[in-house]
Amino acid sequence: MKDLVVTENITLDGVIDAAGDWFGPMDATEDTADLVEAIDEHRRGADAFLTGRATFEAMREFWPAQTDDETGNTDYLNRVHKYVVSSTLEDPGWEPTTVLRGLDDVRSLKQGDGGDIVTTGSLTLVPALIAAGLVDEYRLFTYPIVLGRGQRLFGDADNVPRLRLTECRSFRSGVVLLRYRPEMP
Structure with missing residues (x-):
């Protein structure tokens, strides 16, 4: 079973x-090499990327056009299997992408084998995933x-269980990674 992160x-x-x-996403005003390495570490553990339609469309417009991206985001997003939750999107226009029609499809996706399913942004989808109890980890x-x-x-968000801190890591830029997993009742 895959974790939804x-x-x-x-x-x-x-x-x-x-x-x-x-x-x-590509701010080069500070030394973020340690942060980029942490993000790359997380990407290596994921084999699926899940978004809502608005985030997917914004990313589809931005990332494939980047040619001097030193963060690795462009390469990752162009090759990872993307899943977009939408009841109206027909042609995603960014391969490899599968359109999921709702949370039941997300539940089915989690039943597969392999690495993590990662979602980011998605200001409508993420609260729905939280409310449905589908989130296994927060980064x-x-x-x-x-x-x-x-x-x-x-x-x-409704239905948020108590969270257990599993990692706290600070970076030179002042950003702090906090990783949490929901505690099972």
Whole structure:
């Protein structure tokens, strides 16, 4: 059985939407080599990438066009099997991609063998995954910034179990990775 891992870039006050330009996926203003290595480590453990339609379409427009990406994101996203949850998308236009029609399809995907299923962004899908009890791990790359507004990871989420910290790792940039797994009742 595969683990479904929510990986989010998040502010100290829990905001995960990127409005206000607080997060740039290719920001080269600081030394982020240790952070890039941690992300690469996580990519090596994943063989599926899950998103909602809006995040998928934004990524499809941005990542394939990147030619000087030193983070490895472009190569990873172009080769990993992508799954997009959408009731309306017909032609994903970015291979390899499979369209899933709902959370039952996500449950079925988790039944397979192999590496992790990773999801990121997806401001509508992630709360639905949390509410449905489908998340096996949270990897929160916590940025030292407070926005005071924006969509929060657990803002409207129902059915969030108690979480157990499994890793805390800091990076030179001030970002801290917090990994949590839900405790089983």
